[in-house]
Amino acid sequence: MIIIMQPNATKNQVETVIDRIQEIGLDVQINQGKKQVVLGLIGDTRSVQDVAFRSYEGVDTTIRITNTYKLTSREFHPQDTVVDVDGVKIGDGSFVTMAGPCSVEGLEQIRQTARMAQAGGAKILRGGAFKPRTSPYAFQGLEEEGLKYLRQAADEFGLKVITEVMDESHIDLVAHYSDILQIGARNMQNFKLLASVGKTGKPIGLKRGISGTINEWLNAAEYVAVSGKSPVIFIERGIRTFEDATRNTFDLSAVPLIKKMSHFPIIVDPSHGTGVWDLVPPMARAGVATGADGMIVEIHPDPENAWSDGQQSLNEKTYQKMMQEIEIISAAMNQIKALENSSVRG
Amino acid sequence: MIIIMQPNATKNQVETVIDRIQEIGLDVQINQGKKQVVLGLIGDTRSVQDVAFRSYEGVDTTIRITNTYKLTSREFHPQDTVVDVDGVKIGDGSFVTMAGPCSVEGLEQIRQTARMAQAGGAKILRGGAFKPRTSPYAFQGLEEEGLKYLRQAADEFGLKVITEVMDESHIDLVAHYSDILQIGARNMQNFKLLASVGKTGKPIGLKRGISGTINEWLNAAEYVAVSGKSPVIFIERGIRTFEDATRNTFDLSAVPLIKKMSHFPIIVDPSHGTGVWDLVPPMARAGVATGADGMIVEIHPDPENAWSDGQQSLNEKTYQKMMQEIEIISAAMNQIKALENSSVRG
Amino acid sequence: MIIIMQPNATKNQVETVIDRIQEIGLDVQINQGKKQVVLGLIGDTRSVQDVAFRSYEGVDTTIRITNTYKLTSREFHPQDTVVDVDGVKIGDGSFVTMAGPCSVEGLEQIRQTARMAQAGGAKILRGGAFKPRTSPYAFQGLEEEGLKYLRQAADEFGLKVITEVMDESHIDLVAHYSDILQIGARNMQNFKLLASVGKTGKPIGLKRGISGTINEWLNAAEYVAVSGKSPVIFIERGIRTFEDATRNTFDLSAVPLIKKMSHFPIIVDPSHGTGVWDLVPPMARAGVATGADGMIVEIHPDPENAWSDGQQSLNEKTYQKMMQEIEIISAAMNQIKALENSSVRG
Amino acid sequence: MIIIMQPNATKNQVETVIDRIQEIGLDVQINQGKKQVVLGLIGDTRSVQDVAFRSYEGVDTTIRITNTYKLTSREFHPQDTVVDVDGVKIGDGSFVTMAGPCSVEGLEQIRQTARMAQAGGAKILRGGAFKPRTSPYAFQGLEEEGLKYLRQAADEFGLKVITEVMDESHIDLVAHYSDILQIGARNMQNFKLLASVGKTGKPIGLKRGISGTINEWLNAAEYVAVSGKSPVIFIERGIRTFEDATRNTFDLSAVPLIKKMSHFPIIVDPSHGTGVWDLVPPMARAGVATGADGMIVEIHPDPENAWSDGQQSLNEKTYQKMMQEIEIISAAMNQIKALENSSVRG
Incomplete structure (x- = not known):
């Protein structure tokens, strides 16, 4: 100092x-x-x-010239941390897709979505059972029933599960059904919740707060890291700015920045990052090109009748097309990494 | 729509x-x-x-052309709601000051602060016992011990108490010691917490989130309002913008805006609104002049040795001077209100 | 450094x-x-x-630990600079009001407005003859004809004139008709224009850019200051943030901040600061209470038929009422200053 | 409406x-x-x-439900506009790189940079001769001498020229030496300048203002479009937000958004978008993946001794490496476009 x-x-x-x-x-x-x-x-x-x-x-x-976080820093742990989600690796150089609806609406809806997700190449199924909503009169999620459907659908199609835990009292419940515990943007600085999920040992998907700085986000990860053995997966999902042509301003620079400052993997969420379904594929491609370790994306078998976030959800056709594009850009990124390795060797 | x-x-x-x-x-x-x-x-x-x-x-x-909140709206309840904090009225046209340290550090510190606060004209003592901190390595509060000291000091000097509740599991504990339950900026959209404090019947001091829009803030109040009988006191404490010469950008326009859209009272927090102690008095005066129902301000008997927020805390001398100024501006505001009433009568 | x-x-x-x-x-x-x-x-x-x-x-x-501006800094010039606008003093402890329409629409409109302005206690008439507009299809101002009307109306009612100069090629023209040259928010960093107006010797009303930091604003004033003898009057008019309930976020903390860092006076613009006419009076009162040296406010004899900015313009009745309030708060501020002086003497 | x-x-x-x-x-x-x-x-x-x-x-x-711009809109002109810069096509599906120093510092520096730029595959040379600087004490550019050096260096290496015009009085001068006239971020809403450059017939590189919304940007382009025959090239260069880990927040969503709303091409500026040289390559790759028509990037033969913006400039080695990566991602994008065309045909 x-x-x-x-x-x-x-x-x-x-x-x-x-x-x-x-x-x-x-x-x-x-x-x-x-x-x-x-x-x-x-x-x-x-x-x-x-x-x-x-x-x-x-x-x-x-x-201040030294950081207040330590376990999260690249300096403390120079090698990349690879997070193992029950066999699916995040941070090992591959690009992992997590896909699913905003909300679990029923067993059939989530089964159809799981089928779609898996067919497109996703490895992990997303879906909300507890939903934080701006208005108390909006749909708040199916709760435990939703978790059961989510798990069942994921198992049927060989997928892992990521879902949000909003409250300390639900940690055990959510951890029972889910492979990754997601901390939503509104809870990025709910420090007691961060400390508690850190004790579960499950990987924590830590969304960036809507007004969270990179520095605050790294410190939030530190709350998880000092609390136990849970590794962190950063999720960039856009920040709030003056621009209202998109739901949020998708800050993709966060990907190389976090990779420079931390050893934990980072994935991107182009659905919340843009809020408009037809901007999702180009921004997903951009995410791959920044070097992100994966993405989480909203899809729905019938977005027009989705109970929430329909306007930013892809349907089967647009999702499959995007996944083809992702594969092509991922292959290009592998070519670039090969180049680097060979030049290092040389 | x-x-x-x-x-x-x-x-x-x-x-x-x-x-x-x-x-x-x-x-x-x-x-x-x-x-x-x-x-x-x-x-x-x-x-x-x-x-x-x-x-x-x-x-x-x-x-959308109609609001999603109802109980909170001025339209639903045209008269001002006056919140009665065990005899101290907020929203009745007077200007109520809540003062105290960022953190309760010990019995002597909070007793000295309570004496200062009361001498200057404050009616309510503030002080944190549970502290949300960006870094896990920072001081996190004295917890229940702090609550006891806070209550004891307030009682000794005839003051009421406001303190933050950060977590659902502490609601009963905090409600036992405090007259107003404060919801911090980071929890403005912790919807489960809002619903739970709403059931206590105690007045809820609802801080605006660092990136909370006026509309989201009104909806957050609605979560409290639909949950029980707790009235809400809005607390404007600054929003996050590009400007870094101040800790936050103090959005005083929120005062007349909230008064137009809701019947609940609103107070201002010039300490967090600016983050710099010598900007606090002018911005407190400005708060009075907007028509706010009161303010919450950080004071400390020895800011240089405060455990947190020393840079934005007033000491005895600067606090007393500010309170004299507040009294003068408040008298002017009463003159303005008298003018309005007489012109209405005429 | x-x-x-x-x-x-x-x-x-x-x-x-x-x-x-x-x-x-x-x-x-x-x-x-x-x-x-x-x-x-x-x-x-x-x-x-x-x-x-x-x-x-x-x-x-x-x-960087030293500022890049010098002539503008309080350190360089510890005493307040009082700007003399042909007899009207700005920065001498009084509160000066500049009032008028967004655009000069014709001789009768500006004469009526000048009468209103003067009757309410304003000393300076504002009005745009060259209008920067987001769309090329919007009304762009009466240009020289507007300047003539503005001067004529001001002279008739014993007022001084402030109006915007948008372009270097118009400086002589605008300086011929106006007592203060206003630099609009969009031109805060039009450095060539700043340097040129600085050579006129006329006071420069320097609006803060919509995304201008306090530091950039002080450096913009330095461009004026190094170019000649023109003194600067800072005009806070709101910054762009995520909040859209108001047209801009009115950053009143700028008043005590600028007074701390510079010797030049600062006035506030509650019309652009809020963008909504009924928020103007409370925020004007707040401006007085921060210690500002004056304000610039939009008024119109018939806001419903104004050619621009009608929604944020006061009509005769609301303007006169506001000016009564301003007088009461100003008197309170004088009381506060007297207090300070007596305590210094003591 | x-x-x-x-x-x-x-x-x-x-x-x-x-x-x-x-x-x-x-x-x-x-x-x-x-x-x-x-x-x-x-x-x-x-x-x-x-x-x-x-x-x-x-x-x-x-x-308002219809836009205020017309000639700029995709609706008015459904086909992509391809801008022809003296033989170099922008907007035809290829990815065009413009590279060069922040400032022209002398003939040798710009010649060396032009050689580097051309060797890496850039088609257009950038370089500032008139520099807008926050402080009046900073280097303001070599002016006409700089323009001459820029043209000479570009011609020697078969490159076209883009450079900024800051002021109406310089338009003829800059147009004499440059193939594209760049309007800087601070001048996005300098409407008189926009109207004047629009009359030159030269392509206009229109940078987004630091706080310019997508809608304001489109309206600024309309000022150019209504004034004559100059086509517009949009340049996304980051916006100002609360995040200070990067110089600006690089809003890549602007690329698909502008492509949806306008027929003019859009390129990206990862140098100003991030402000940190080692974030430039990943964000340049991301720009290609969004579907941008090109990029403008700062390079310097010796960034450590650059007169301005050295911290965000690439040196020969890092630039060449980035250009290899750009080529690989561009090839992937061509594969994606081929896919689309074949599926349309099918």
């Missing part, structure tokens, strides 16, 4: 700050600039985050 | 949509525009929110 | 950076942290802004 | 609005909803944009 004093700070004010730094067990380096004093703190400054140096008289501002 | 068809929609596509509208029990008015057909839905369209008309072929877009 | 090296930077990489720093004539202080080297640059680093230290191998990031 | 009356609007208020609609020559359809009246306007409502229906008593809100 660096502390920048005001140009007119008194000698006394500077010394008060220095005393406090030493009091909490850190070393300090004092730089007399042309206009102001700048103090450098040396030692493990993670402990300093609660000291309000900015409230000291004479202090202009403070700048 | 209005459904706008694409300019090149076929007759068949229009009819499919009309059939579906009638199937869900609504009437429809058909407007043949110069370029496209526009359909108006008549009836209680709250039930329509889950129908994905935008996924129908030939549909361009849909526009 | 501070340069933070990566934890794994080589000795060689550090030395390359140090050599470059010395090459451009600056001193450097080297801090060996626990994890990484941090370099502090000493000297006038304004010249360093074009050196791409972040592109050097081994560099993690760079942090 | 649709006008939604308030639930409590009087019959008289509704009639006043209807009268006004008819007065301006439009037909109106009246829909009596369950709660409120909704009026549909029929006719060419482009002319209505200046009527302030929202200022009428009893009006709740108004909704």
